[in-house]
Amino acid sequence: RALDELIAGQEKILTDRTAGSARLRAEARESLAGGVASAWQDSPPVAVWIEDGHAAHVRDVDGTDYVDLHGGFGVGLAGHAHPAIVAAVTGRVRHGTHFAQPTRDLIPVTRLLAERFGLPQWRFTNSGTEATMDAVHLMRAATGRKKILKVEGSYHGHHDSVQVSGYARVAEDIGPDDRPRSVAYGPAYPTEITDLTLVVPFGDLAAVERVLAEHPGEIAGMIIEPVMMNIGLIVPPDGYHAELKALLHRHGAHLAYDEVKTGFAIAPGGATELFGTTPDIVCLAKAMGGGIPCGAVGATRALMDRIADHTYEQVGTFNGNPMMLAATRAMLTEVLTEDAYRGFDALRSRMTGGVEAALRRYGLPGYVAAHGAKGSVIFTERLRNFRDFLAYDDRWGHLHWLYQHNGGVFLPPWGKTEQWTLSVQHTAEDAERFVLNFERFAAAVHTA
């Protein structure tokens, strides 16, 4: 109850300071479904309308300045209006923005992706959803098998095969902990398709082995976030990925990493580099394009031959569009340098240290899970998988978000699900503001 009162008080402050956003939303509702451009732009009690962004800050339509750790749901490694991105994109605009024909940047960009992620061949998409859709299609096309494996609670975008057993819609019957049931994300997704997606708990090799054994010759492959985000941040047990790949290969199935969030954020070559296991497919998006809509799929030569020979027709009007290529090239050569990753490490250490000290000082449960530019405060002692995630109180995460927001730090909303994203333009001062807000939150909870 005390927590609810604190939440109500902070929500009131937030609502009062975002009156301009509320007015615009009310006006927009007439012609824009729900008054937002995408479902998760709504962050109750408000949707904050943004006016502009510079460096590591954003300003909303009420004129409030925030340190931006929302990062556009993980896109923001460059920060806003980074000079290298501005130069690359404006330079490109002057020479035409779309031809639906190959342009020269394709060659250096695919070579740079191959270097970072250790996979020889690439294709482009315009979103993470399309990238994971291509990965699933490619695994099916290459094996002639229909079923795929996915982790319970993971999000891979909004196509039919992966809108299964996600967090936003938890059914009453989700099955036993070690044998989760496939639950379709609402009536838009036919169970004829979603039933082809079998779900397993994160980090549990025995469950994968059992499902593979129960469906011999039927499973095309597994799609997985190698570090699970979208339910906080979960690092798998040691050696998990190498064993997972070997296990899938023994059954003639493929391993696809969804590195849409982890991609360039947790290491230069993402989880693929961090864990030292190269999967059969890597999906990228978000940060890659420096804020321009983007996506990419890399794979082994054997798999990519199925695209080259049209077994799977990987296609799209905007695929490999010149704007995205120019921005991606700048990201890979000028923004995401070795220095950038040193900077992420320094700021992340300060934030993690500050939060964990405050948790201890005020006797609150939890820890920080963080890698590279990403991190999340986990308000429970142990978070290993979706079932652990469901078992703890979402109100902590929401109240923390409110305290950060009202203290001038924009974190991604939705309580305990999201992560912060650092950019190359954040400063020590920005990290201090985050820690200070956390201390205020922790002190308030402690006395409540």
Ligand code: PMP
């Ligand atoms: N995969 C992961 C891991 C994601 O976090 C997201 C988006 N949050 C997606 C895929 C989908 O990407 P997009 O929103 O660009 O379609």
